[in-house]
Amino acid sequence: MAAKQLSVFIENRKGRLGEVLEVLKKNGISILSLSLADTTEYGLLRLIVNDPELCKKALSREGFSTMLSEVLVVRITHISGSLQELLTLLSEQDIGVEYMYGLSVEGSDASVVIKTSDLARSEALFAQNGVTFLSAQDLARM
Amino acid sequence: MIWSKQEILPREEIEAIQLSRLQETVARVYEKVAPYRKKMDEAGIRPSDIQSLSDLARLPFVTKRDLRDNYPFGMFAVPKEELVRIHASSGTTGKPTVVGYTQNDLDVWTECVSRVACMGGATEKDVAQICFGYGMFTGALGLHYGLERIGAAIVPSSTGNSEKQIMYMQDFETSLLVATPSYALRLAEVARSMGIDPAKDLKVKIGLVGSELLTDAMREEMRKYWGKDMLITSNYGMSELNGPGVSGECEYLCGMHINEDFYIPEIIDSETGEVLPAGEKGELVITCIKKEGLPLIRYRTKDITRLFYEKCKCGRTFCRMENLSGRSDDMLKVRGVNVFPGQIEEVIFGFEELGPHYEIIVEREGYLDKMTIRVELVHSTDSFAELERLRNAIRAKLRTVLGLDAKIMLESPNTLQRFEGKAKRIKDLRSK
Numbered sequence: 001m002a003a004k005q006l007s008v009f010i011e012n013r014k015g016r017l018g019e020v021l022e023v024l025k026k027n028g029i030s031i032l033s034l035s036l037a038d039t040t041e042y043g044l045l046r047l048i049v050n051d052p053e054l055c056k057k058a059l060s061r062e063g064f065s066t067m068l069s070e071v072l073v074v075r076i077t078h079i080s081g082s083l084q085e086l087l088t089l090l091s092e093q094d095i096g097v098e099y100m101y102g103l104s105v106e107g108s109d110a111s112v113v114i115k116t117s118d119l120a121r122s123e124a125l126f127a128q129n130g131v132t133f134l135s136a137q138d139l140a141r142m
Numbered sequence: 143m144i145w146s147k148q149e150i151l152p153r154e155e156i157e158a159i160q161l162s163r164l165q166e167t168v169a170r171v172y173e174k175v176a177p178y179r180k181k182m183d184e185a186g187i188r189p190s191d192i193q194s195l196s197d198l199a200r201l202p203f204v205t206k207r208d209l210r211d212n213y214p215f216g217m218f219a220v221p222k223e224e225l226v227r228i229h230a231s232s233g234t235t236g237k238p239t240v241v242g243y244t245q246n247d248l249d250v251w252t253e254c255v256s257r258v259a260c261m262g263g264a265t266e267k268d269v270a271q272i273c274f275g276y277g278m279f280t281g282a283l284g285l286h287y288g289l290e291r292i293g294a295a296i297v298p299s300s301t302g303n304s305e306k307q308i309m310y311m312q313d314f315e316t317s318l319l320v321a322t323p324s325y326a327l328r329l330a331e332v333a334r335s336m337g338i339d340p341a342k343d344l345k346v347k348i349g350l351v352g353s354e355l356l357t358d359a360m361r362e363e364m365r366k367y368w369g370k371d372m373l374i375t376s377n378y379g380m381s382e383l384n385g386p387g388v389s390g391e392c393e394y395l396c397g398m399h400i401n402e403d404f405y406i407p408e409i410i411d412s413e414t415g416e417v418l419p420a421g422e423k424g425e426l427v428i429t430c431i432k433k434e435g436l437p438l439i440r441y442r443t444k445d446i447t448r449l450f451y452e453k454c455k456c457g458r459t460f461c462r463m464e465n466l467s468g469r470s471d472d473m474l475k476v477r478g479v480n481v482f483p484g485q486i487e488e489v490i491f492g493f494e495e496l497g498p499h500y501e502i503i504v505e506r507e508g509y510l511d512k513m514t515i516r517v518e519l520v521h522s523t524d525s526f527a528e529l530e531r532l533r534n535a536i537r538a539k540l541r542t543v544l545g546l547d548a549k550i551m552l553e554s555p556n557t558l559q560r561f562e563g564k565a566k567r568i569k570d571l572r573s574k
Contacts, residue, residue, distance in 0.1 A: 007524035011553055037526065042552060044526060061335070063556035065522035098525065115524070 001133035002070040002119060004052040008045040009065045012038065020045060020064065027058045032142055033103035033113055048073065048103060048113055050140050071115045072123060073103060073134040078110045086112075089129055095122050105134070105142075145260035145292075146253070148403050149458045153451070156459065157195055159403050163431035165192050168201070171437055174219045177212055178439070198406065198429060199417045203440045206239060209382065214240040219437055230278045231381050241280070241381045242435040248287070250432055251384040254401045255288020258390030261399060261456070262375035263348045266293025269314050271346075273321040273329065274353070275301045275563050280385025281353050285320045288387060294318065301325065301562035304332040311344050318348040319368075323360045324565035326351060327498045330367035331560075341369035349374040352386050354564055355466050357484045359491040363498050376465055378445075382438055383428055389463055394455045397462030404432045407463060408440070409449055423448045426463065445469050474568060476504055477511045479546050483567055486515060489539045495521045495532055499558045506572045513548040515540070518555050 010016050017036070024031065033048040049055045052068055059066050076082045090097065096117040103111045111134055116122040126133070144150060151159075169189040171178040181202040182188070191197060209217055218225075226245050230238040243251065264270065270289045274282035276298060290296050297314055299307050307329060310316060319326060326349060333340045340346065349364065349372055356376035364374055377390035378398050388405055389398035400407050405428050409418045412425040426443045430436075448464045468482035475481070483502060490500050497518035505512050517536070523529055533550045540548050559566075 005524065007522055009519055009522040009529075009552070009554060011557070039526065042529070044522075044524065044529075046524065064554055065519045067522040067524050069524045 001072070001123065001127075001135045003048065003073045003113075003134060003136050003139055004068050005071040005113065005115075006047045006049060006052045006055050006059075007067045007069065008047065008059060010043045010045055012040065012042055017043075017045065019062070020059065023058050023062050023064075024049070024055065027054060029055045029058070030142075032139055033101060035099070035101035035113075037099075046099075046101070046113075048139060050142060052136075069115070070119055071113050072119065072126070073111055073113050073139065074126060075105065075109050075111045075132045075134060078108050082110075083112065086126075086131065089125055089131075090116060090122060093121065093125055095125070103134075143260055143265070144457060145257040149257060149399070149401075149460055151403075151459055153459060156402050160406050160431060161195055163403075164195070164198065164406065164429065165189070167429075167431050167433070167437050168192050168439065171219055171439060175217060177208060177217060195406070198408065198440070201429075201440050203415065203427065203442050204438050205442050206382070209239045210237050213237045215242065217438075218242055218435055220244055220435055225435055229280045229283075229381050229385070238278075239382060241384075243384070244434040247384065247433055247435050250404060251284060251387055252287040252291050254379075254384065254387030254404060255284050256291045257401060258377045258387050258399075259285070259288050259292055259294075259350060261390045261392040261458075262350045262377065263373045263393060264289055264292055264294055264318055264350070268292075268294040268318040268348065269297060269316045270294040270318040270320060271297040271299050271307070271311060271314075271316040273299055273301055273307060273319065273325055273562075279563070280379070280381040282320075284379065284385035284387055285350065285352075289318070289320075304329055304562075305336060308333045308336055308338060308344075311346060312338065315345045317345050318350065319346050320350045320352075322354045322561070322564060323351050323356050323364060324354060324499075324560075325562050326364055327367065328560045328562070330364075334367075340367055344368075347372055350377060350390075351375070352377045352379070355468065355484050357465070357488055359488040360498075363491045378463070378466070380443065382436070382441055383430060383443075384433070388428065391465070392454060392456040392458065396454060397450055397464050399454065399458050399460040399462055400449075402460045405429065406431060407449055407461065409447070410442075412442075412444075412446075420449050420451050420461075423467075472568070474502070474504060474570065476513050476546055479544065481513075481544055481546065485543050486540065489536065489543055490515075490517055492539065493532070493536060495519060496536075497555055499560065501558050501567055501569060503569045504572060511572065513546060514551055515548050516551045516553055516558060518558060519552045520555055 029049050035046045098115040100114045105111050172189045185202045225242040227243040230240045276282040330340045375391035379386035379388040389400040408427040409424040418424045426445045429439050451461045497520045501516040503514040536550045
């Protein structure tokens with residue numbers, strides 16, 4: 001139940017992030033979650049959007065370098081310790097987390113976007129333990 | 143196909159033509175061009191001393207400086223009334239270099255370009271789009287008349303308005319492209335942004351490129367965009383030597399055949415001026431032996447190459463000059479190390495993640511030179527580790543090739559400046 005994340009390469013230049021958002025706006029794309037990481041020279045904007053393919057095409061046309069990759073968007077209950085339990089599942093199987101960020105959903109649940117060192121195994125592992133996912137289709141409807 | 147019987151003459155016959163034309167030229171310039179007479183008198187040599195081709199080495203060199211010092215017509219061998227065309231170099235460093243042609247000069251020039259275009263695969267069936275800037279620059283009109291003589295249909299689209307250029311290519315079914323390598327890449331980029339794949343949707347099968355270096359890596363990069371089976375040949379010339387048409391590559395891509403019945407090439411050590419034996423690398427010196435307006439003798443081109451005299455598989459007997467490894471003008475000295483942009487280009491083209499455009503910036507920090515190379519990241523990744531790995535890989539490769547450390551700056555596509563003529567990829571910010 002992997003979902004698609006779009007990464008956008010951004011040089012550290014004033015207004016550059018705004019230009020990305022401008023393209024999204026022009027194309028009616030809505031952002032469900034984002035994470036922005038940077039070094040002194042450039043940043044990577046990771047986006048979960050309702051239509052990642054369209055978003056990639058639109059950004060490429062405007063001269064951005066992008067990459068689509070697969071991540072897991074996992075639903076967790078909004079109580080203390082639930083995320084820790086999730087990560088314990090992974091660490092017990094020696095699967096590392098490369099990065100992670102939150103994504104808000106309706107209702108009392110929460111969700112996180114996770115990129116692990118082994119997506120297929122993590123997915124199977126979560127499924128066995130009754131963890132539910134938000135699929136690409138779920139996200140497209142949000 | 144071979145355009146002229148002259149191109150397959152036995153060596154003795156080529157040399158016989160060269161000697162008689164050289165003697166005639168030297169006698170004429172001695173009589174008619176004051177600066178030559180002065181140079182030759184100072185060197186203690188008279189036209190009658192030229193008894194064999196080896197005597198050529200006794201004549202003094204001519205440089206661009208001589209042309210500037212005698213601006214505009216001081217080096218000309220005919221009165222202005224006999225000229226039918228005047229061209230000039232850009233003159234970015236002061237007065238331009240002016241060149242003039244008689245009608246015979248234009249005919250010779252056209253003949254030379256026809257030969258070179260023919261070597262590169264041009265035929266009367268081609269639709270040839272000339273994407274060199276028309277004007278004082280000799281490249282466009284040189285190729286124009288040479289290709290027209292062959293019988294190709296000329297599309298004189300010049301540079302600029304790249305989207306319209308692609309439209310012409312599509313609508314006129316252009317089969318032959320004349321451009322600098324960097325503009326050819328730019329045109330491919332524009333075509334793609336219009337949803338046109340040059341390799342599939344256009345009919346361009348021949349590329350005659352010039353006015354910039356064509357490295358093997360650049361040729362590969364061009365084929366990646368324009369099609370695997372495109373025949374891309376480079377040709378060589380400069381306005382002082384008429385323009386394009388001095389030499390060109392044939393389909394075997396083993397160096398550029400020099401039109402030896404019109405030009406005598408020599409390779410010299412650029413420090414000492416000594417003539418080097420065939421096969422050795424040095425500065426190319428050219429003597430024009432069938433030129434009326436501006437007959438240059440032992441003109442120092444500043445281009446670094448080697449000469450090969452073995453007969454080519456194509457059947458031509460004219461000697462070949464290796465594709466240029468650089469112009470001595472373009473060479474950078476960074477921390478005492480000689481750097482040619484072509485070397486950097488080869489490294490960059492080796493990385494799939496990068497686009498074909500780059501910029502080299504050299505600065506001075508304290509007493510040390512610092513080199514930064516800006517490249518465009520075409521395919522992003524989703525992790526910093528990957529980006530760092532890429533930067534380090536480029537750096538390591540450059541260090542192996544150049545023996546120098548450079549900082550790599552990743553940029554978004556379409557960030558670096560694009561060029562329609564000669565690309566200017568070096569920014570040297572060190573105070574001279």
